Amino acid sequence: MNLKNYTKEFSYNLRLAYPIILGMVGHTLIAIVDNIMVGKLGSTELAAVSLGNSMIFIALSLGIGFSTAITPIVAEADAEKNESKIRSAFHHGLFLCTILGVFLFGLIVLAMPLMELLHQPADVIVLAKPYLAWVAFSLVPLIIYQGYKQFADGLSMTKYSMYAIIMANIIHVGINYMLIYGVWIFPKMGIVGAALxxxxxxxxMVLFMHIILSRREQLKTYFQNFSFEEIKKETLRKIINLGLPSAMQMLFEVVLFTASIWLCGNIGKTSQAANQVALSLASLTFMFAMGLSVVSMIRVSNQRGLMDYKNLVVVARSVFLLSIILEVVFAAVFIAFHSILPYLFLNMENTLQLTDNTEVIEIASKLLLIAAVFQISDGIQVVVLGALRGLQDVKVPMYITFVAYWVIGFPISYYLAEYTPWKAQGVWIGLLAGLTSAAIFLYIRFHYLTKKLINNSVANN
Structure with a gap:
């Protein structure tokens, strides 16, 4: 097919994507701001935030992965002009997100003793525990917010979550600055200040999303007369059947990256800090692909609702192509500035930390070269996964991601980190292998399903 068929979709894809991308970048910026502000206190504090966030990211992946089930149902219903189906998906989704948020908070609190079992440095654990307790509590409003966000995304109203995140970041930086360093009347709380x-x-964010969405005239019908009597087992089951495998897909990837933090922690404090620096930067660029993944899910769901399967393939491939182009640009940036970017995260004027910080920069600059390559694979796998969610195909992709990350990726990471001189670089080579495998097999799955849909459609006509 002519390349023009794909590129003509770029402008609409980007219009839909840029608010989602800015929202995703905003999410990551909250963690990066914590890392930069805490990094100025010292490498032990930075390692503590890294360790605390490693557990948070696991819970967060379950919450965000689960909530994505709301978007394809709403987007499909929107194409069908079915208001009652949209309302039902929103109410049931928000109900489940609230329960999940509280559950994940409790789970993190109960899992805290795991830090000792993972043989992490003792001084890092002492600092990480109070930080983790507070950030775990923030999962409750964050997962509820996801319910609102996925509902708005399904209606192609992608700007509202962007506004919410921009507002949250402004508040976050201000409060962080005052509570971490003890400015004006506020106490100096260090990393606990970052958590608060x-x-x-x-x-x-939750308050903002509720107010801004409920005041829109065309959405008022979805916010009126909520009753628990409307909650039906069949609808809950449908969202859970879509949401649970999606949550597991995201969990498999995030736990792989979390394992990289733990593996680097076993190598040493400087490797763990370097891993955090490289991971922060790679996560930032990955948010662009994540945003396009949501666009892929929305647009494929719309085409599925319209039953236009040929156009569905064109739309999906246009998103895949856009993602590859963006990630190649970021790869070039990482290669060009791999030895400069790590300096953003450390205070080189602190003479007591100078030896440690120099080592962190040396390791991080090597990791960024590997990150340059793996983010291309990462970008492809996440947009194809979005398209498969749009097709409401979640179980087979769950198995594919498990094999790619845990049968291929992790064993390579573990072996190279523990038994070769590659150490932290070896961990990242394993990540690259896992992501590349996922990208290849998920695309094969997408090609197989869409070909089947087109053939069935032609046969029925």
Whole structure:
């Protein structure tokens, strides 16, 4: 097919994507701001935030992965002009997100003793525990916020979550600055101050989303007369059947990256800090692909609702192509500036930390070269996964991601980190292998399903 058929979709894809991307970048910026502000206190504090966030990211992946089930149902219903189906998906989804948020908070609190079992440095654990307790609580408003966000995304109203995140980041930076360093009347709380900044900003996000969406004339019908009697087992089951495998897909990937933090922690404090620096930068660029993944899910769901399967393939491939182009640009940036970017995260004027910080920069600059390559694979796998969610195909992709990350990726990471001189670089080579395998097999799955849909459609006509 002519390349022009794909490129003509770029402008609409980007219009839909840029608010989602800015929202995703905003999410990551909250963690990066914590890392930069805490990094100025020292490498031990940075390692503590890294360790605390490694557990948070696991819970977060379950919450965000699960909530994505709301978007394809709403987007499909929107194409069908079915208001009652949209309302039902929103109410049931928000109900499940609230329960899940509280559950994940409790799970993190109960899992805290795991830090000792993972043989992490003792001084890092002492600092990480209070930080983790507060950030775990912030999961409750964050997962509820996801319910609102996925509903709005399904209606192609992608700007509202962007506004919420921009507002949250402004609040977060201000509160962080005052509570970490003890400015004006506020006490100097160190990394606990960073955690409180996260909690307050996430509560504000939920309030903002509720107010801005409920006041829109065309959405008022979805916010009126909510009753628990409307909650039906069949609808809950449908969302859970879509949401649970999606949550597991995201969990398999995030736990792989979390395992990289733990593996680097076993190598040493400087490797763990370097891993965090490289991971922060790679996560930032990955958010662009994540945003396009949501666009892929929305647009494929719309075409599925319209039953236009040939156009569905064109739309999906246009998103895949756009993602590859963006990730190649970021790869070039990482290669060009791999030795400069790590300096953003460390205070080189601190003479007591100078030896450690120099080592962190040396390791991080090597990791960024590997990150340059793996983010291309990462971008492809996440947009194809979005298209498969749009097709409401979630179980087979769940198995594919498990094999790619845990049968291929992790064993390579573990072996190279523990038994070769590659150490932290070896961990990242394993990540690259896992992501590349996922990208290849998920695309094969997408090609197989769409070909089948087109053939069935032609046969029925």
């Amino acid at each position: 900044g996260t909690v307050i900003s996430r509560i504000m």
